[in-house]
Amino acid sequence: MDKSPSNLASCASPIKSSLQTDFTIEVVSTPEIQKWMASIEQQLNEVCSIATEGKLNSEQKLKITNLSRKIGSSVSQMAVLYQSLKQKSRLAINIIDDLKERRDLADQISEIKNTIKDSTGMGNNNSFADMVKKGKNFVRPNNLSSVAIYPVNPLVQSSDETKTIVQKIIRPDELKLHVRGLRKTQNGGVIISTETKEDAEKVKDAVQLSSSGLTTDEPKKRQPRLTVVGVPSSMSDAEVFKCIYEQNVADKFSGISMESFLKDVKLSHKSGRKDAPACNYIIQVSGKIRKALISQERLYINWTSCPVRDFTLVTRCYKCQQYGHAAKTCREPFLSCGHCGEVGHAFSECKKTTESPKCATCTRYSKPNKHKTGDAECPARKIAEYRFINSIDYEGA
Known part of the structure; x- marks a missing residue:
C-alpha cells in the first residue's frame, strides 16, 4: 500500500x-x-x-x-x-x-392585481375605463345611437369612398345633428354615432332619400365579456361553469335554467402562467347573464372566491401597433417599432432604445406622441377603449 x-x-x-x-x-x-x-x-x-x-x-x-x-x-x-x-x-x-x-406567489398576485386594474381601470386616476365605470364594477357605455352605412356593392367601394359620399350628402348644420363620431368599418362601410335616436333617424332618412348607392343598417353589437380572476387551474371548464351556475345563479336567479345558462356562456380564453395553480377565465356572456354575475362582485367556484369584472381590454397589434386587431390578421406590409414609433423595424431591432419612447399609434396620425405605445393615458388607446365599450351590447347597463 x-x-x-x-x-x-x-x-x-x-x-x-x-x-x-x-x-x-x-x-x-x-x-x-x-x-x-x-x-x-x-x-x-x-x-x-x-x-x-x-x-x-x-x-x-x-x-x-x-x-x-x-x-x-x-x-x-x-x-x-x-x-x-x-x-x-x-x-x-x-x-x-x-x-x-x-x-x-407574488408574481401570481401581481398578475391578478394587474388583471383587475386592466379590466376595471383601477389605479389610473384619469383613465377612460375609470370614467365609464358605474359604481365599483359596472362598465357603463355612453347612451348613444349609431347608424351603419354601407355601399350596395362593397366590392367596388372602400370605406374612405363611402365616408366621402356620406359627408357630401349629409350636412350636420342643416339637419342640426349632434354627431359624436364617424368611423370606418369593414365591407366598405362607416358607422356614425349620434347623441340621440332622433339624430340617427335623420341620418337614415338623408341616406335613404339620396341616390348615392348606399344603404343603412343597425350596427351589430357584440356580447359582453367578463374576467373571472383566480379560477383553480385543476378544474375543467365544465366543472367551472357548473359551479358558477350552481353556486351563483341557480338560487338567486330562478328564471335562468342550467341549459339556458350554458347556452349563453362561452369561454373566450384564459390568461395567466401555465404552471400556476390559478388562472383567469375570460368568458363571453349574454347581457342578462352578465348582469346576474357581475352584480355579485365575486363568483364562488368550488372552494374559491373569485373577483369578477367587465373585460374592457382592447386588442393591440404588435406588428403595426394599431388597436382593433391582432398581428395575425394585420394587413400592414411593414413593422412598426413600439419604442421609437418608426416604420420598418421591430422593437427588438430598435437602435434608439436609450432615447425617450414615442407612441407608434399617435405618430402615425401626427398626434402628441411623447409617451409609450400602449400607455394607459395614450389618446389612441382611450379612443379604442371608448369604441370597444360602446360596441358591446350591455342591454341598458
Missing part, C-alpha cells in the same frame, strides 16, 4: 470536491466519510508500525507518531466541518426554494 503524503491528499480530495458542489446535490454521504476516515486511520497506524520496526531512534519514532495523530485529528475535524457545512447548505437550499415559491 502506498503511504506517501500524496495518497493522503487524494483521500481528502473527495471531501474538498463535495464541499464545492453540495449546494446542488449531496456528493458525499456520511457512511462514505466514515469509511475514508477509517482507511486514513488504518494507513496512519501502518506508518506508525513501520516507523516502530524501522531503524529510527526513539525521538524520530515519537515524532512520526505525533504527526500521524495530528493528521488523524485534522481529518476528523474536516469531516465534522463538512457535515456542518452540508447541513447549512441544505438549510440554504430550503430557504431558496421557499423564496422561489414566495416569488412565484
Whole structure:
C-alpha cells in the first residue's frame, strides 16, 4: 500500500470536491466519510508500525507518531466541518426554494392585481375605463345611437369612398345633428354615432332619400365579456361553469335554467402562467347573464372566491401597433417599432432604445406622441377603449 503524503491528499480530495458542489446535490454521504476516515486511520497506524520496526531512534519514532495523530485529528475535524457545512447548505437550499415559491406567489398576485386594474381601470386616476365605470364594477357605455352605412356593392367601394359620399350628402348644420363620431368599418362601410335616436333617424332618412348607392343598417353589437380572476387551474371548464351556475345563479336567479345558462356562456380564453395553480377565465356572456354575475362582485367556484369584472381590454397589434386587431390578421406590409414609433423595424431591432419612447399609434396620425405605445393615458388607446365599450351590447347597463 502506498503511504506517501500524496495518497493522503487524494483521500481528502473527495471531501474538498463535495464541499464545492453540495449546494446542488449531496456528493458525499456520511457512511462514505466514515469509511475514508477509517482507511486514513488504518494507513496512519501502518506508518506508525513501520516507523516502530524501522531503524529510527526513539525521538524520530515519537515524532512520526505525533504527526500521524495530528493528521488523524485534522481529518476528523474536516469531516465534522463538512457535515456542518452540508447541513447549512441544505438549510440554504430550503430557504431558496421557499423564496422561489414566495416569488412565484407574488408574481401570481401581481398578475391578478394587474388583471383587475386592466379590466376595471383601477389605479389610473384619469383613465377612460375609470370614467365609464358605474359604481365599483359596472362598465357603463355612453347612451348613444349609431347608424351603419354601407355601399350596395362593397366590392367596388372602400370605406374612405363611402365616408366621402356620406359627408357630401349629409350636412350636420342643416339637419342640426349632434354627431359624436364617424368611423370606418369593414365591407366598405362607416358607422356614425349620434347623441340621440332622433339624430340617427335623420341620418337614415338623408341616406335613404339620396341616390348615392348606399344603404343603412343597425350596427351589430357584440356580447359582453367578463374576467373571472383566480379560477383553480385543476378544474375543467365544465366543472367551472357548473359551479358558477350552481353556486351563483341557480338560487338567486330562478328564471335562468342550467341549459339556458350554458347556452349563453362561452369561454373566450384564459390568461395567466401555465404552471400556476390559478388562472383567469375570460368568458363571453349574454347581457342578462352578465348582469346576474357581475352584480355579485365575486363568483364562488368550488372552494374559491373569485373577483369578477367587465373585460374592457382592447386588442393591440404588435406588428403595426394599431388597436382593433391582432398581428395575425394585420394587413400592414411593414413593422412598426413600439419604442421609437418608426416604420420598418421591430422593437427588438430598435437602435434608439436609450432615447425617450414615442407612441407608434399617435405618430402615425401626427398626434402628441411623447409617451409609450400602449400607455394607459395614450389618446389612441382611450379612443379604442371608448369604441370597444360602446360596441358591446350591455342591454341598458
